[in-house]
Amino acid sequence: MTTPLRIALAGLGTVGSGVIRLINENGAMIAQRAGRPISIVAVSARDRARDRGVDLSPYKWVDDMGDFGSDPDIDCVVEMIGGSEGPALDLARTSLKQGKSFVTANKAMVAHHGMELADLAETKGVALKYEAAVAGGIPVIKGLRDGAAANRIERVYGILNGTSNYILTTMEKHGSAFDAVLKDAQDLGYAEADPSFDIDGVDAAHKLTILAALSFGTAIDFEGVEIAGIRNIMAADIGQAKALGYRIRLLGMARIDGGKLFQRVNPYLVPENHPLAHIDGSTNAVVAEGNFSGRLMFQGAGAGDGPTASAIVADLIDIARGDCGTVFSMPIGQMGKSARAESGNRTGKSYVRFVVTDKPGVLAEITAAMRDAQVSIESLIQTEKAEEGSVLISMVTHQSMERDVVQSLDKLSNSSSLQGAPVVMHLLSDED
Numbered sequence: 001m002t003t004p005l006r007i008a009l010a011g012l013g014t015v016g017s018g019v020i021r022l023i024n025e026n027g028a029m030i031a032q033r034a035g036r037p038i039s040i041v042a043v044s045a046r047d048r049a050r051d052r053g054v055d056l057s058p059y060k061w062v063d064d065m066g067d068f069g070s071d072p073d074i075d076c077v078v079e080m081i082g083g084s085e086g087p088a089l090d091l092a093r094t095s096l097k098q099g100k101s102f103v104t105a106n107k108a109m110v111a112h113h114g115m116e117l118a119d120l121a122e123t124k125g126v127a128l129k130y131e132a133a134v135a136g137g138i139p140v141i142k143g144l145r146d147g148a149a150a151n152r153i154e155r156v157y158g159i160l161n162g163t164s165n166y167i168l169t170t171m172e173k174h175g176s177a178f179d180a181v182l183k184d185a186q187d188l189g190y191a192e193a194d195p196s197f198d199i200d201g202v203d204a205a206h207k208l209t210i211l212a213a214l215s216f217g218t219a220i221d222f223e224g225v226e227i228a229g230i231r232n233i234m235a236a237d238i239g240q241a242k243a244l245g246y247r248i249r250l251l252g253m254a255r256i257d258g259g260k261l262f263q264r265v266n267p268y269l270v271p272e273n274h275p276l277a278h279i280d281g282s283t284n285a286v287v288a289e290g291n292f293s294g295r296l297m298f299q300g301a302g303a304g305d306g307p308t309a310s311a312i313v314a315d316l317i318d319i320a321r322g323d324c325g326t327v328f329s330m331p332i333g334q335m336g337k338s339a340r341a342e343s344g345n346r347t348g349k350s351y352v353r354f355v356v357t358d359k360p361g362v363l364a365e366i367t368a369a370m371r372d373a374q375v376s377i378e379s380l381i382q383t384e385k386a387e388e389g390s391v392l393i394s395m396v397t398h399q400s401m402e403r404d405v406v407q408s409l410d411k412l413s414n415s416s417s418l419q420g421a422p423v424v425m426h427l428l429s430d431e432d
């Protein structure tokens, strides 16, 4: 009998229990493909008594998952806890230091500590794998690191958060209320433990930094991502975008601009004829442009137990085959640091929406601020009473420098007519 790859599972929630189900159901086929069985030997979570819908009795329960690192009967630790710091990070450090291979679904930890952990893995000659951390079941890490390895990638962008996409597209199709759809996404197991990571763009930013590091060979730079989420998007914005021939999608966007790294997560107005406008529900899609491959698009389920378990077990199969690979697309010592590109220098059209007090002169005040900042307006719609005494003003600018749009809004920041901060979304174009 071939020696199995002996794994320990840390975290038995949506993803952890999905991994157990997948290995139970497909174990024999996986053993054929990997050349040896993958055998769960130990498990750990917070609450031993919790019913997880899977039988844990065949496995050793370990209260202190820190013990996995020193257990000679464990070859590989799988982390499905979450959080950039705390028990997940402690476990990663101790496991790698003690020469265990490590598989994780934790994009927050990779985004904040990926370079340190990759260094540890490479020093110890063990695997650090994280396919599940970006875009759920889509093999995009492997696609970029291996499949597109011969290319210079010019830019990488896409829909990277299943929860936000589920919320936006359900609001778009069924006119549902934001909070109710978020609750559905949580019930379906898509959302992070703290769903503000999803709706405020942080989770997408974690994933974007990983894609950027893989694509451009630059060190991960989470602090360099400009982040805005979907929390303030109203049904009226979705309606206005539709009237203009666009759909709203939360996009992560990374590119090298004049030798500098540009990274942004922001809701965009995506033209209806663009493939990303047709990505619905918790589906994710990543577009990468290689200088020889041309445009590559990876699409599939971005969240949920099954797709995420599929990505984790794919990493385990690689490890069982003895295929550690590099952690990123090149050895860590060769990854350079990039200066940050300034978004203010970018030009494009923007959608800007204000909620204002319904009184004479307010429109003139807004258009004057735009004029003074050299931003010209392509179209403007004043509509729908948000509530008694207030109106929505939505506009699309002509091609403008982003810094000028910001300046025009700064001029209005003390205006007593504005009810809350304006929402700004860029219109996706080929230049982004």
Ligand code: NDP
Residues within 6 Å of the ligand: 010, 011, 012, 013, 014, 015, 016, 044, 045, 046, 047, 048, 050, 079, 080, 081, 082, 083, 087, 105, 106, 107, 132, 133, 136, 189, 190, 191, 192, 193, 302, 303, 304, 305, 308
């Ligand atoms: P869950 O909240 O469903 O599960 C988390 C698990 O970690 C639980 O079993 C919990 O134990 C355990 N845990 C939490 N804190 C501790 C702690 N301090 N000590 C020990 N165990 C702890 O999360 P998910 O399964 O959804 O997500 C896990 C990871 O996978 C996260 O990094 C997430 O970002 C990532 N991910 C999730 C996806 C998804 O669709 N859900 C998709 C891709 C990645 P207990 O059950 O006893 O409370």
Ligand code: HSE
Residues within 6 Å of the ligand: 133, 134, 135, 136, 160, 161, 162, 163, 164, 190, 191, 192, 198, 203, 302, 303, 304
């Ligand atoms: N909360 C994440 C999402 C899970 O909604 O995309 C998958 O990473």
